[in-house]
Amino acid sequence: xxxxxxxxxxxxxxxxxxxxxxxxxxxxxxxxxxxxxxxxxxxxxxxxxxxxxxxxxxxxxxxxxxxxxxxxxxxxxxxxxxxxxxxxxxxxxxxxxxxxxxxxxxxxxxxxxxxxxxxxxxxxxxxxxxxxxxxxxxxxxxxxxxxxxxxxxxxxxxxxxxxxxxxxxxxxxxxxxxxxxxxxxxxxxxxxxxxxxxxxxxxxxxxxxxxxxxxxxxxxxxxxxxxxxxxxxxxxxxxxxxxxxxxxxxxxxxxxxxxxxxxxxxxxxxxxxxxxxxxxxxxxxxxxxxxxxxxxxxxxxxxxxxxxxxxxxxxxxxxxxxxxxxxxxxxxxxxxxxxxxxxxxxxxxxxxxxxxxxxxxxxxxxxxxxxxxxxxxxxxxxxxxxxxxxxxxxxxxxxxxxxxxxxxxxxxxxxxxxxxxxxxxxxxxxxxxxxxxxxxxxxxxxxxxxxxxxxxxxxxxxxxxxxxxxxxxxxxxxxxxxxxxxxxxxxxxxxxxxxxxxxxxxxxxxxxxxxxxxxxxxxxxxxxxxxxxxxxxxxxxxxxxxxxxxxxxxxxxxxxxxxxxxxxxxxxxxxxxxxxxxxxxxxxxxxxxxxxxxxxxxxxxxxxxxxxxxxxxxxxxxxxxxxxxxxxxxxxxxxxxxxxxxxx
Amino acid sequence: xxxxxxxxxxxxxxxxxxxxxxxxxxxxxxxxxxxxxxxxxxxxxxxxxxxxxxxxxxxxxxxxxxxxxxxxxxxxxxxxxxxxxxxxxxxxxxxxxxxxxxxxxxxxxxxxxxxxxxxxxxxxxxxxxxxxxxxxxxxxxxxxxxxxxxxxxxxxxxxxxxxxxxxxxxxxxxxxxxxxxxxxxxxxxxxxxxxxxxxxxxxxxxxx
Numbered sequence: 087x088x089x090x091x092x093x094x095x096x097x098x099x100x101x102x103x104x105x106x107x108x109x110x111x112x113x114x115x116x117x118x119x120x121x122x123x124x125x126x127x128x129x130x131x132x133x134x135x136x137x138x139x140x141x142x143x144x145x146x147x148x149x150x151x152x153x154x155x156x157x158x159x160x161x162x163x164x165x166x167x168x169x170x171x172x173x174x175x176x177x178x179x180x181x182x183x184x185x186x187x188x189x190x191x192x193x194x195x196x197x198x199x200x201x202x203x204x205x206x207x208x209x210x211x212x213x214x215x216x217x218x219x220x221x222x223x224x225x226x227x228x229x230x231x232x233x234x235x236x237x238x239x240x241x242x243x244x245x246x247x248x249x250x251x252x253x254x255x256x257x258x259x260x261x262x263x264x265x266x267x268x269x270x271x272x273x274x275x276x277x278x279x280x281x282x283x284x285x286x287x288x289x290x291x292x293x294x295x296x297x298x299x300x301x302x303x304x305x306x307x308x309x310x311x312x313x314x315x316x317x318x319x320x321x322x323x324x325x326x327x328x329x330x331x332x333x334x335x336x337x338x339x340x341x342x343x344x345x346x347x348x349x350x351x352x353x354x355x356x357x358x359x360x361x362x363x364x365x366x367x368x369x370x371x372x373x374x375x376x377x378x379x380x381x382x383x384x385x386x387x388x389x390x391x392x393x394x395x396x397x398x399x400x401x402x403x404x405x406x407x408x409x410x411x412x413x414x415x416x417x418x419x420x421x422x423x424x425x426x427x428x429x430x431x432x433x434x435x436x437x438x439x440x441x442x443x444x445x446x447x448x449x450x451x452x453x454x455x456x457x458x459x460x461x462x463x464x465x466x467x468x469x470x471x472x473x474x475x476x477x478x479x480x481x482x483x484x485x486x487x488x489x490x491x492x493x494x495x496x497x498x499x500x501x502x503x504x505x506x507x508x509x510x511x512x513x514x515x516x517x518x519x520x521x522x523x524x525x526x527x528x529x530x531x532x533x534x535x536x537x538x539x540x541x542x543x544x545x546x547x548x549x550x551x552x553x554x555x556x557x558x559x560x561x562x563x564x565x566x567x568x569x570x571x572x573x574x575x576x577x578x579x580x581x582x583x584x585x586x587x588x589x590x591x592x593x594x595x596x597x598x599x600x601x602x603x604x605x606x607x608x609x610x611x612x613x614x615x616x617x618x619x620x621x622x623x624x625x626x627x628x629x630x631x632x633x634x635x636x637x638x639x640x641x642x643x644x645x646x647x648x649x650x651x652x653x654x655x656x657x658x659x660x661x662x663x664x665x666x667x668x669x670x671x672x673x674x675x676x677x678x679x680x681x682x683x684x685x686x687x688x689x690x691x692x693x694x695x696x697x698x699x700x701x702x703x704x705x706x707x708x709x710x711x712x713x714x715x716x717x718x719x720x721x722x723x724x725x726x727x728x729x730x731x732x733x734x
Numbered sequence: 735x736x737x738x739x740x741x742x743x744x745x746x747x748x749x750x751x752x753x754x755x756x757x758x759x760x761x762x763x764x765x766x767x768x769x770x771x772x773x774x775x776x777x778x779x780x781x782x783x784x785x786x787x788x789x790x791x792x793x794x795x796x797x798x799x800x801x802x803x804x805x806x807x808x809x810x811x812x813x814x815x816x817x818x819x820x821x822x823x824x825x826x827x828x829x830x831x832x833x834x835x836x837x838x839x840x841x842x843x844x845x846x847x848x849x850x851x852x853x854x855x856x857x858x859x860x861x862x863x864x865x866x867x868x869x870x871x872x873x874x875x876x877x878x879x880x881x882x883x884x885x886x887x888x889x890x891x892x893x894x895x896x897x898x899x900x901x902x903x904x905x906x907x908x909x910x911x912x913x914x915x916x917x918x919x920x921x922x923x924x925x926x927x928x929x930x931x932x933x934x935x936x937x938x939x940x941x942x
Contacts, residue, residue, distance in 0.1 A: 213764050282771035286764055294749050316771060320778040324786065328878065337867050337874035339786070345794045345871035350786065357782075616744075631748035644743045650752025659751050660764065669762050670755045673909075714896055724905035727756070731908055733833070734755040 116653025117676055118210070118624030129677040131215035132623055136222050137201030138519060143222075144194035147229050149586070151185030154178050154236075156583060159543075163576035165564040175560035176243035177262075181236050183246025184266065187362065188273045189229040191504060192315075195369035196280045198511060199308040201519070203284055205614035206302045208293025208632060210624045210651075210658050211674055213286035214279075216681050216716065221279040223685030228272020231693060235265040242266035245558065247359060248329070250340035250351040255333045264333060264696040270326040271692055274319050281312035281319075288312075291658060292666045293613065295632040295645055299393075302612045303379075303386060306393050307372025310400040311365050318361035318404070325354035334699050349414060356407035364403040366504045368396060371438060373507040374460050377514050378442045380610040381457040382449025385636050388441035395434035402431045412483040421480045428478035432471060439464070452608075455529030459510030462537045466502025470495060473548065488558075491551025497544045509536070509589070516593070517607045521619040522600030528592040535585035543578025546571040611636035616644070629659060632666075655726045670734065673727050680716035687712050757909040759831055769916045773923045776886065780927050783882055784934050787875040798865065798872050803939035805862035812855040813932050816925045819848035823925075827918035830911040835901065838914050842898040845921065849891035856884055879931050883924075890924045893917060 112119055120126035120135070130136065158178050161170040170178070204212050212218050235241045242262045244253035253263040288309045292301070301309075328339040329351070338344035340351050379386040386392065408416055408424040442464075451457065473495040477483050486492065509532070516524045551557075555568050562568050606615035615638055617626050628647035630637075637643035648668075651657040655673040662669050691705025760766055791797050822844035829837025859880065867877035897917055900910065 214768055217768075278775055282768055282775075285771060286767040289767060290762075290764055316774050317778050320775055321782055324779060324782045324878075328786070328874070331867075331874070331878075335867065337877070338869075338871040339790070339874050339878075341871065342793075344869075345790055345799055346874070347790065347793050347871075350789050353789070354782070354786070628744070630744060646746035646748025647744055648749045648751055649747055650750045650754075657751075659749070659754075660758070660762065662762070668749050668751060668754060670758045671751050672757065672764065710892065717896065718900070719905055719907075719910075721905045724907050727907045727909065730756055732754070732756045733908055734758050 114627070114653075115623040117656040118622075118653055120623065120677055125679075126677070128682055129679050131211070131219045131675065131677050131681070133200055133204050133212035133215060133218060134519075134621060134625075136215075136219050137197055140197030140200055140222050140225070141194060143226055143229070144190050144197055147185050148190045148194070150233060151182050151190055152583070152586065154182040154185065156579060158182065159576040159579040161560065162562075162572050164573065165562050165566065165569045167561050170560060172560045173243070174239075176558075177236060177239075177241035179558055180242045180245055180248075180266070181232065184232065184242065184269065185229075186500075187246055187366075188269065189225075189232065191366040191500065192277055192362065193225055193273070194508065195308075195311065195366060195504070196277060196284070198369060198373075198508075199284050199311075200280060202515065202614060203287055203305055203308055204291065205518075205617070205621060205625060206305050206612050207287065207291060207296060208613045208616075208626060208630050209287060209291035210626060210629060210656070212283050213291055214283045216675050216678065217279050218283055220681035220685050221276040221283075223682050224272055224688055225276035227685060227689040228269055228276070228692070231272070231689075232265065232269050235262070240265060242269075247355050248326075248351075249355075250329065250332075250348045253329060254340050254348075255336075256341075258333070261696055264330055267326040267330040267333075268692050268696055270322055272689075274323050274326075275688070277315055278319055281315040284308050284312040285316075289663050290660050292661050293630055293632045294648065294659065294661055294666055294668045296613075296661075296666045298664055298666075299390075300632065300635040303375035303389070303392055303396075304369070304372035306396055307368045307375070310396045311368045314361050314368075314400050314403065315365055318358045318365075320358075321354050322358035322362075325351060325358070328354075330695075334695075349411075349416075352411050352414065353407070356410045357404070360407040360410065361403045363499070364399060366500060368399060370463075370504040370507040371396065371435075373511040373514075374442060374463060375438075376610075376612070377456045377460050377507075377510050378445050379636075380514070380608050381452045381454065381460075382445050383452065383609070384445060384449045385611070385639075386441065387444040387448070388437075389635065392438050392441050395437045398434040399431060402427060402434070406431060409478055409483070412480050413487045425478050425480055429475060432475060435471065439468075454513075455524070455526060455533055456510040456514040458530070458533045459506050459513065462533065463502055463506040463510070466498055466506060466537075466540065470498030470500075470502050474499060486551050488556055489551035490547040490555045490557055493557050494544050494547035494551060497540075497547075501540060501544075506536075509533075512589075514608070515614075516596070517600075517603030518614055518619050518621070520597055520600070521603055522596050523603050523607060524596045524600060525592050528588055528595075532585050532589045532592060535581050535588065539578050539581025539585055541578070543575050543582060546575045546578075550575075606638065611639040611643075613637055624653065624656065652730060655723070655730065657730070671730070671732075673730065676723065678716065680712055684709060684712035684716060757912050759912055759915055763912050763916070765912055765916045766919070769920055773920065777923075777927065779882065780879075780931065783875075783879045784930065787879060787934055790871040790875050793871065797942070798939050799870055801869070801872070802864045804859075804864055804876070804936055806936055808855055808858040808862050809932060809936045812852050812859060813928065815848060815852045815855060816928050819845060819852070820922060820925055822848065823918050823921045827915050830914035830918065833908060833911055835906075838911070839898070839901050842894060842901060842914070845894055846891065846898060849887070849894065853887060853891060856880075856887060876935055879935060883928060883931050886924045886927065890921055894921065 120130045161167050200212060240261050242265050244258055244263055248263060248266050251257050288305060331337040332339055338346040340346050340348050375386050375392060405427040408420055409428045412421055477495060513524050513529055550568055550571050603619050605619055631645040631648055633645040634640035634643040648659055651659060657671045657673050659668055660670050660672050661667060687708040691701055691709060694701030694705055822841050826838055826841030829841055863876055865873035867873050894917055897913060
C-alpha cells in the first residue's frame with residue numbers, strides 16, 4: 087500500500103489492488119485514459135479502442151457476408167436445386183456483394199488505418215478523435231440496418247451496383263432498394279469522415295523528424311486511399327441520393343420517359359465504383375510493403391518507386407470506370423480509351439511487385455504465417471491481373487460479360503489483392519494489438535486451407551463463365567453440364583469456411599493464452615513497434631523524435647524524446663507538412679458520449695427517411711442539438727486550456 | 735540496431751514543446767485541414783451535380799424542355815447578397831486573427847443578417863424556377879443543384895450562429911478565434927460554390 091504520500095493523504099481508507107492500479111493508470115496517462123467500465127467504453131475516443139472495435143465489427147460483417155455466400159454455394163452445389171428460391175437468392179447475392187464491398191472491405195482497410203497510422207507516425211491519437219468515434223457508430227448502425235432488412239425479407243435485391251431501372255421506382259417496388267441506398271449513405275458518411283481524419287493525421291501529427299519521405303509505405307497507401315475516397319465517394323452519394331429521390335418524391339433522373347437516363351446511374355456509380363476497388367487494393371499493397379520489409383529483414387527496395395506507383399494508381403483509377411460499361415451503347419472510341427487505360431494501370435502495380443521481389447530476393451527471409459499470406463497474394467493477384475487484362479479487351483468482355491468468368495476475376499483480384507494481405511496483416515500486427523502472438527501451427531493450417539480452398543472455389547468459375555454460365559442465376563438445368571464444376575466450387579467454399587473458423591479459434595485462444603509478444607516480436611523497423619504491446623492510452627510515453635526511414639533499424643533512427651507535452655489536457659505536437667518540424671502544441675478533446683448520441687440521431691433520420699421524406703426535415707433537429715452539445719466547450723476544460731495557452 | 739540503444743536514445747531530450755504556441759491559424763491548424771477536407775468533398779459533389787445537369791441536357795432536343803428558364807431577378811439578387819456578405823466575413827476573419835473579440839462579434843452578427851437575407855431570398859428563388867422537381871429530369875437536376883446549395887447555406891448560417899453565441903456567452907479561450915477564422919473560410923467556400931451553380935441554373939439555358 088505504498089503508492090505515494092499524496093495518494094495516502096487523499097485516501098485514508100485502505101484501497102483494493104484494483105483501485106490502486108486505476109489510480110496509477112490515471113496518474114501515468116492523465117486525460118488519455120478512459121473512465122473505467124461500460125460508460126468509459128461508450129465514451130472512448132482513443133483511436134486504438136475505436137479502431138479495434140471497427141476492425142472486429144468489419145470482420146463480423148465479413149463472416150456475415152461469407153455466411154450469405156455459403157448459402158449461395160449450397161444452392162448452386164447441384165443443378166435444379168430447390169433449397170433457395172429466386173427471390174431470396176436475389177437478396178442473398180445483393181447483400182453478399184454490398185456487405186463485402188461497402189460494409190467489410192472499405193471499412194476494414196480504413197479501420198486498420200485508424201488503428202495503425204497514428205502509431206506508425208508516432209502520434210498520440212488520430213486527428214478529430216470524436217469524429218472518429220462518430221464515424222464508427224454510424225457505420226455500425228448502418229451495417230446492422232442491412233441485416234435487419236435481410237432478416238425481415240426486405241433486403242435489397244437489385245445487385246450490389248443496384249442498376250436502374252431495376253432498382254428504380256418502376257421495377258424496384260417495395261422498400262428494398264431504399265435500404266440499399268440508405269446503407270450507402272451510412273457508409274459514405276463514415277468513410278468520408280475517416281478519410282479526413284487520416285489525411286490530417288498524416289499531414290500534421292507526424293513525429294518531429296518524420297519528413298514525408300520517411301513515412302512508412304502503409305501510411306502512404308492510406309494517404310492516397312483517403313484522397314481517392316474524398317474525390318470518388320461523392321459520386322455514389324449523388325447517385326444514391328438521386329435514386330432515392332426518384333423512388334420517394336418522383337424525380338426523373340433515371341426515367342427516360344421524362345428526359346432522364348438509366349445509363350447516368352452506371353456512369354455515376356462506376357465513377358465511384360472503380361476507384362473503390364483501389365480503396366480496397368491500395369491498403370492491401372501497403373500491408374505487403376510493411377510485411378515484406380519486416381520478413382526480409384531489409385528496407386523495401388525502391389521506396390520512391392513504390393510511393394509514385396501508389397500515387398499513379400490513385401490517379402489512373404479514376405480513368406477506368408467505363409470498362410464496366412463495355413456492354414452499353416457508349417461510343418466505340420471511348421471504349422478504346424478505357425481499354426488502354428485499363429491496361430496502363432497494370433504498370434504501377436507491376437512496378438511494386440518487382441520491387442517486392444527484389445526485396446525478397448536480396449533479404450534474409452523469415453518464413454512465418456504473415457509472409458505466407460503475402461506469397462499467396464502474389465500468386466492469386468497475378469492470376470486475377472491476367473484475367474483483368476483479358477477483360478479490358480472489348481470483344482472478349484462482350485462475350486463473357488455478366489458470366490461467372492467475371493465473378494472469378496473479381497474474387498481473384500479482391501481476395502488475392504486485399505484479403506490475403508489483410509490476413510497477413512492480422513498475423514503481423516495481432517501481437518501489437520493484444521500483446522500476444524497468434525499460434526503459428528494454426529496459422530499454417532489457416533493459410534494452406536484458405537489458399538487451396540480459394541483456388542478450388544474460384545478457379546472453376548473461370549471455366550463455367552467461358553462455358554456460358556451467367557452470374558446471379560439461382561439455379562441451372564442438369565443438361566447444362568455445369569454441375570460438376572459447381573460442386574467442386576462449393577467444396578472449395580467449404581474449405582474456406584473451415585480455414586476462417588480455424589482463424590477465429592486461433593484468435594480466441596491466443597487472446598487469452600498466446601505467447602507474450604513484447605514490444606517488437608518481429609524485430610521490425612517502424613514506430614508502432616517502439617511502444618508497448620498493447621500500446622497504452624496516449625501511445626507514446628514519452629513521444630519520440632525520428633531521424634530516419636527505418637527508425638528502429640538505423641543508428642540515429644530515433645533522435646530522442648519530446649518533452650513539454652501535458653497529459654491533462656491531452657496535448658499533441660503539431661508538426662509542419664513536409665519536414666515535420668515542431669510547430670505548436672494542441673490540446674485534444676476529451677472522451678464524451680455525444681458522438682454516440684449524434685450517431686443514434688443520424689440513424690433515426692436516415693432510416694426514417696426511407697419511409698417519409700419529411701424525416702429529412704424533423705430528423706435534422708436532434709442531430710443539430712447533438713452536434714451543438716458535442717461542440718460546446720465546458721468551463722472546466724476551457725480553464726485547463728487557458729492555463730497552457732500561448733498565442734503564436 | 736539493438737533494443738537497448740533505442741531505449742537509451744528514447745531517454746535523450748530532443749524537442750522541448752513547452753515553449754511552443756498552443757494553437758495556430760491557417761494551414762498549420764488541424765481544423766483548417768478538416769475544413770478543407772469537407773470543402774473538397776462538397777466541391778466534388780457540386781461539380782458532379784453540374785455534370786448530371788449537363789448529362790440530362792444531352793438527352794433532349796430543347797432546353798429547358800417545355801418550360802421557360804428560371805426567372806433571373808431573385809437568383810441574381812441573391813448572387814449580389816452572397817457576394818456582398820464576403821465583406822463582413824472578411825472583416826470577421828481579420829478581427830479573429832487579431833484576437834479582436836468586439837470585431838468578431840460585430841462581424842458575425844452582420845454576417846448572420848446577410849444569412850437571413852439570402853435564406854429569405856432563396857425561398858423566393860424556389861418559387862421562380864418555372865419548373866418542379868417532378869416535372870421532368872431537367873426540373874430534377876435544377877432542384878438537386880439548388881437544394882444542395884441551400885443545405886449548405888442553412889448549415890453555414892447555423893454554424894455561424896452557434897459560434898457567434900459562444901463568442902458572446904463564453905467560455906472562451908484564444909483558440910476559439912481559430913474556429914472563427916476557419917468558419918469565415920467555409921463561408922467563402924459556400925459563396926464561391928454558388929457562382930458556377932448560378933451560371934448553370936440561370937445563365938446556361940439562355941446562353942447555350
